[in-house]
Amino acid sequence: MANVTPSGIDANGTRPLAGVRVVEFAGLAPVPFTGMMLADFGADVVRIDKVSDFSTDVLGRGKRSVSVNLKSEAGRNVVWKLLERADVVLDPYRPGVLERLGFGPDVILKKFPRSIVARLTGFGQNGDFAGGAMFAVVGVLMALVDRARTGKGQIIDVAMTDGAAYLSTFIVKMRKAGVWNQPRGENMLDGGAFFYGTYKTSDGKFMAVGAIEPQFYAELMRILELDTSSLPNQMDMSKWDEMRALLATTFAKRTRDEWTALFAGTDACVTPVLELEEAAEATHNRQRALFGATGEPRAAPLLSAGPLPLATKPEPSVGEHTMDVLTRDCGFTVKDAEALVAGGAVHIPGGKDHKARL
Numbered sequence: 001m002a003n004v005t006p007s008g009i010d011a012n013g014t015r016p017l018a019g020v021r022v023v024e025f026a027g028l029a030p031v032p033f034t035g036m037m038l039a040d041f042g043a044d045v046v047r048i049d050k051v052s053d054f055s056t057d058v059l060g061r062g063k064r065s066v067s068v069n070l071k072s073e074a075g076r077n078v079v080w081k082l083l084e085r086a087d088v089v090l091d092p093y094r095p096g097v098l099e100r101l102g103f104g105p106d107v108i109l110k111k112f113p114r115s116i117v118a119r120l121t122g123f124g125q126n127g128d129f130a131g132g133a134m135f136a137v138v139g140v141l142m143a144l145v146d147r148a149r150t151g152k153g154q155i156i157d158v159a160m161t162d163g164a165a166y167l168s169t170f171i172v173k174m175r176k177a178g179v180w181n182q183p184r185g186e187n188m189l190d191g192g193a194f195f196y197g198t199y200k201t202s203d204g205k206f207m208a209v210g211a212i213e214p215q216f217y218a219e220l221m222r223i224l225e226l227d228t229s230s231l232p233n234q235m236d237m238s239k240w241d242e243m244r245a246l247l248a249t250t251f252a253k254r255t256r257d258e259w260t261a262l263f264a265g266t267d268a269c270v271t272p273v274l275e276l277e278e279a280a281e282a283t284h285n286r287q288r289a290l291f292g293a294t295g296e297p298r299a300a301p302l303l304s305a306g307p308l309p310l311a312t313k314p315e316p317s318v319g320e321h322t323m324d325v326l327t328r329d330c331g332f333t334v335k336d337a338e339a340l341v342a343g344g345a346v347h348i349p350g351g352k353d354h355k356a357r358l
Helices: 030-040 073-085 105-111 133-150 160-167 169-176 188-192 214-223 237-251 256-263 276-281 283-287 322-329 334-342
Strands: 021-025 044-049 064-068 088-091 116-121 154-159 196-200 206-210 270-273
Touching: 021 030, 021 073, 030 044, 030 088, 030 116, 030 133, 044 073, 064 073, 064 322, 073 105, 073 322, 073 334, 088 105, 088 133, 105 116, 105 154, 116 133, 133 154, 133 160, 154 160, 160 169, 188 196, 196 237, 206 256, 256 270, 276 283, 322 334
Parallel strands: 021 044, 021 088, 044 064, 088 116, 116 154
Antiparallel strands: 196 206, 206 270
């Protein structure tokens, strides 16, 4: 793949999801991340916040916020006007909550058949408890493609347990093949193998080792100055604990940075475990422009048309765009919007002058 730099969006200056309208009911991390990811790729995301001056959502990048009193009829009317123009609705609540608010997916689809409603929970809509953001994004994109073919929207039931089970397909198949059949922590890829794990260095930091293939393992042992001819076979599981102790003693002789320098440019599959504050300055991450000027990770994956620069606007405060959403998105006149504010159907935090927000 050609080198990439954080410039440009695509040949036409637009993001791939430009024109897709998303309504996000404010909630906890999975739904905010889903909304942020859709916004990163160009969707117009409006977050419906409760009547409050504060928000715990730190994943509001690229979104707008409207603060609505969902208990008032006029407030619910505002939501219906937003849903009328929405392509996608993101539901963060426990099963049944959206229905009690009067915006159940069946009702939405009956009024607006092209709507796509993504519901994110821990265990699904018919589980014992009340998803995964990435699976929600995939579901939304598939539903958008399907709608282009059929003209119909649908409900997406995203459960974290479903996603976790799907991601475990590799492990399940390995077990069926007889490869992953030891107790937890004793298999090759779950901490059992001494050549696939982490080791503490003399300065209290760590190196990560993943030298499975013979050529990588040979390089690992060469740099560690360990003679394989006098040591047990790499795949002798009965000796793995003994070999783990040997590598632990060896790695403890140098600092992390010293080991990093020794393994740099080799095929030993050994890398330093970085502190969080070091990640943005790591060579690989800098080469891929992985972190922006603010230190936040950029959107992923990279598209050949060009990387997507992070939104330059700060995280929206609750209700920051209330007047903008009412007039531009819902079609209310300024006078009608002011009446909604005065009547308590919607909220502008801190009593700030709404004219500054138009």
